[in-house]
Amino acid sequence: MASITLPVLALPHPLILLPTARITLPVHRATGEALLSLVQDSEAQPVIAAVPLSSPDASLYAWGTSARIVRLIRPPARNQKQPYLLSLQGVSRVRIIGHADSQPFQQDGVLARRVEFPDAEGGVPSMESIVKFKAAALKLLALLGKDTTQQSKRDTYRKIADMLEDTADEKLAWMADVLVATVNGEYTDKLDFLSATNADDRLQRATAIFVKQASITEVSKKIAQSVDDSLSKQQKEFFLRQQLSAIQRELANLTRNGVVSPSASAASDVSNHSGQGSELDNEEQAEVEDMADVKAKIEAMAKDSEERKMGVREWRRLKRIPQGSVEHGLEWLTAIPWPASQGNTASISVDTLRDPAFLANARGQLDSDHYGLEKIKKRLIEYLAVVRLKALQADREQALAASQHKDAQSPHADLNLSINTLLPHQNARPSSSSKSQTSTVKGPILLFIGPPGTGKTSLGQSIARSLNRPFQRISLGGVRDEAEIRGHRRTYVGSGPGLIVQALRKAGRPDPVILLDEIDKVGQSNLHGDPAAALLEVLDPEQNHSFNDHYVNVPIDLSQVLFICTSNSLDTIAAPLLDRCEIVQLSGYTYDEKVHIARRFLLPKQITANGLAPEQIELSEDALLTIATMYTREAGVRSLERAIGAVVRYKAVDWAEHIDSSLTSISTDKSKQVALHSSSEHALKEYRRIVETSELEKILGIARWDADERERDERRGVVYGLVVTGMGEGGILPIETLLIPSGTGKLLLTGSLGEVIKESGELALSWVKTHAYELGITQHRSVDPLKVPGEPRDIHLHLPSGAVKKDGPSAGIAMTCAFVSLLTGACVPSDVAMTGEITLRGRVGPVGGIKEKVLGAHRAHIKKLVLPYANRKDVEQDVPPEVRAAMQFVFVRTMEETLEAAFGKGVLGWRRDSMPVLESRL
Structure with a gap:
């Protein structure tokens, strides 16, 4: 055999190139560039060796085909991912010398290999082989011509049949290459045909291919005919099922008759299916x-x-x-991203946790995303630190397990163990018998409680960015069906998986951060199940490693997922669900924080959204503070952002009109461009980029809140209490009392009060009646201050804004002080406010919402606050230092201390001598 050195190109499985055939295939860019240089260096069409693969594992076959490079199409330079397109024309068979050591062309570019050309490429076959070959080929061509519905293919098969009849016997070996390359056949049969160098042997192998292919074609036609005969208009949707049944029956018959083995028939069916893939649309x-x-x-x-x-x-x-x-x-x-099926993606977050600067980066991420919320940030840093420590602990355990497994096979196991435990845990590979290393990397399930707009969702996004994990948000508001969480069973039409599985698919990783938003608005138990109960398995670390979705019906491991929940209140959350979460309270922002947030985040966002530039608009500090205090009253910043957006849009209109008027004036008379240029400069000076407080009423209208709460006067029977509105905003509320003559000693309560606050009013009046003699209201202990002989009276207690419902156990001491002021005539200063509940013994109990109430009092210019002593820790931890420095706080335990703090020392004439010295105890 003659040998020569040719570049080797490995054809992708199951592609094969026979002599006389032509194929077009995509090649990698590196291979295409190497081929391009080969074409440019050659004067004629270069020749390479196109070698098929013997199996999908990329091992080269011993035989190939020498081929000319007919065409090489280079992709556009801007598209780096598009491959080259290569067209090859087969010439003759070649055998690769040392093919076992050859490498595919696509991996190493142009790899020159020695190839051999067979000596007996031609020759005259025997008459028996010629007769069988022509008979099998003509039969197959006739079947293919009848089976196809395309006229062009029919004409092609007819031309090939005519050419076969006119071909001389010594050239039938060349005709066999043409026919085998044209018809479909099994890949292994074509490889066997490629290695046939003798003409007679080649005809025999081609005949076997044609006989097998003709048999397959006849069976397929028979199956299609049987299906067509039994098919009606009502049965068209079952076409595929009937065809499959017919194929199985035919294969069973062939197997029983011994015509073909089951494995051969299956392989033939697969080959036929793959061969027809080129004809699919x-x-x-x-x-x-x-x-x-x-x-x-x-x-x-x-x-x-x-x-x-x-x-x-x-x-x-x-x-x-x-x-x-x-x-x-x-x-x-x-x-679904199954944890055990993941590659390196599952270790991305673990690598992030291994970074020594992880906590510093997380702290910087939180500071850049949120202003204020120092207590919340501190808790989140603790949360992330726990997650990091658990990840490092899991790494150490796996490193120890790996070293023990390795050292158990060493003769010096004890010595190696002491050395390997000192190695860095990053270099240790996890044990195959251990659980997933991230299954223990899990912190507590945080539940963010706070009013709308306080940044609960954005905090979850910040945690995801800190951990370098994908973030998915699931809105649970209005979910009434348990199947929304667990998925529908497949027996239902239109069924699908639950929200948890959908979030995992979108995330693409088994360890995302999933935010369960508005968990307090999940529907209660009904005929469709209990969605809150379905969430118990999701949020329980002891159960969620095998979460069962009804649609997928396979246990899903959720132990690597970090769940964060948000809620506006705790009242409607089921107790078992609340027990699985750690509550993080977001009470709202101070006005100073709101101004900084508006300056740092909200204003730049609105400027960009409305097509302006930062140098074209600016809001003064007083304007921002006025918008926050007089136009918006909320714990969050959503209404503040909308108000700022209205101001920016107003200035955008001014700027657009200014530009349009300037352009119109210039285009009206070009001969006066110099004068108009000066007037345009004057017009630019008239546009005011700074928005002052005086312009807000023209832009936003009349303020929704005015300064009435700051204009207070000292009046008998009027005391100011502290409240928290439904929007999470604190404020002061006057408690007004009035004596009604000619009464019957009753207490009249108005102001849309709830049952609890009504009870507080009755309790306060009872305490005042009991201590009326000590307070100097009556002259005898047995006298009711409302039923003085000859002067019976009623007391009317009213809380303004009667359309707003009011309730809660926090107005007891304020009502008591109002009754004392009304009956004694002493007045509580207008810059004093209070909150707290009392008992019948006169003890002052703690209340909630201290931060909101203190901030509301600070906005109303209250100078002195009377609070329960039990709430002292809330003031020190939650109230900003600048607010504490601007106000006086008096913490009281008893009602006597409260009256002295409210009215002033010595204002009320207590009858100390008549007060009991001893207090009875059980």
Whole structure:
């Protein structure tokens, strides 16, 4: 055999190039560039060796085909991912010398290899081989011509048949190459045909291919005919099922008759299916590719895992049911990021946790995303620190397990163990028998409680960015069906997986940060189940490693997911669900914080959203503070952002009109451009970029709140209490009392009061009646201050804004002080406010919402606050230092201390001598 050195190109499986055939295939850019240089350096068409693969594992076959490079299409330079397109024309057979050591062309570029050309490429075959070859070829061509519906293919098969009859016997070996390259056949048969160098041997192998292909064509035509005969208009949707049944019956008959073995028939069916892939339209080809991707995902799953077993079962069922069946859930099964099936993506977050600067980066991320909320940030840093320590602990355990496993096989196990435990844990590989290393990397489930607009959702996004994990938000507001969490069973039409599985698919990783938003608005138990109860398994670390979605029907590991919940209140959250969460309270922003947030975040965002530049608009500090205090009253900043957006849009209109008027004036008379240029400069000076407080009323209208709460006067029977509105905003509320003559000693309560606050009023009046003699209201202990002989009276207590419902156990001491002021005539100063509840013994109990109430009092210019002593820690921890420095706080335990703090020392004439010295005790 003659030998020569040629570049070797490995053809992708199952592509094969025979002599006389022509193929076009995509090649990698590196290979294309190497081929391009080869073409440019050659004067004629360069010749390379196109070698097929003996199996999908990329091992080169011993035989190939020398081929000329007919065309090489270079992709556009802007598209770096598009491959080259290469067209090859087969010439003759070649044998690769040392093919076992050869490397594919695509990996190492132009790799020159020695190849041999066979000596007996031609020759005259025997008459028996010629007769069998022509008979089998003509029969196959006739069957293919009848089976196809395209006229062009019929004409092609007819021309080949005419050419075959006119071909001389010594050239039939060349005709065999043409026919085998044209018809479909099994890949292994074509490889065997490629290695046939003798003409007679080549005809015999080609005849075997034609006989097998003709048999397959006849069976397929018979199956299609039997299906067409039994098909009616009402049965068209069962076409695929009937065709599959017919194929199975025909294969069973062939197997019983011994015509073909089961493995051979199956391989022939697969080969036929793959051979017809070139004739599929774009939609069918896309469907085939999608199913190939699904199969590849199943093969990528961990061996012996439950999801892989389910995937194999679903894949087998998929072959027997239509593609659009409601029972087809294989796509969702393969779309879930199973932890055991992940590559390096599952370790991304763990690598982030290993970074020594992790906590510093997380702290910087929180500071850049949020202003204020120092207590919340401190808790989140603790949360992230726990997650990091658990990740490092898991690494150390795996490093120890790996070293013990390795050293157990060493003769010096004890010495190696002491050395390996000192090695860095990053270099240790996890043990195959251990659990997933990220299964223990889990902190507590945080529950952010706070009013709307306080940044609960954005805090979850900041945590995800700090951990370098994908973020998914699940809105639970209005969820009334348990199947929204657990998924629907496949027996229902239109069924699908639950929200948890959908979030995992969108995240693409088994360890995302999932935010369960508005968990307090989940529907209660009904005929569709209890969604809150379904969340118990999701949020329980002891159960969520095997979460069961009804649609997927395979246990899903949620132990690597970080769940964060948000809620506006705790009242409607189920107690078992609340027990699984750690509450983090977001009470709202101070006005100073709101101004900084508006300056740092909200204003730049609105400027960009409305098409302006930062140098074209500016809001003064007083204007921002006025918007926050007089136009918006909320704990968050959403209304503040909307108000700032209205101001920016107003200035955007001014700027647009200013530009339009300038351009119109210039285009009106070009001869006066100099004068108009000066007037345009004057017009630019008239545009005011700074928005002052005096312009807000023209832009935003009349303020929704005015300064009435700051204009207070000292009046008998009027005391100012502290309240928290439904929007999470604190403020002061006057408690007004009035004596009604000619009464019967009753207490009249108005102001849309709830049951609890009514009870506080009755309790306060009872305490005042009991201590009326000590306070100097009556002259005898047995006299009722409202039923003085000859002067019976009623007391009317009213809380303004009667349209707003009021309730809660926090107005007891304020009502008591109002009754004392009304009956004694002493007045509480107008710059004093109070909150707290009392008991019948006169003890002052703690209340909630201290931060909001203090901030509301500070806004109203209250100078002195009377608070329960038990709330002292809340003031010191939650109230900003600048607010504490501007106000006086008096913490009281008893009602006597409260009256002295409210009215002043010595204002009320207590009858100390008549007060009991001893207090009875049980």
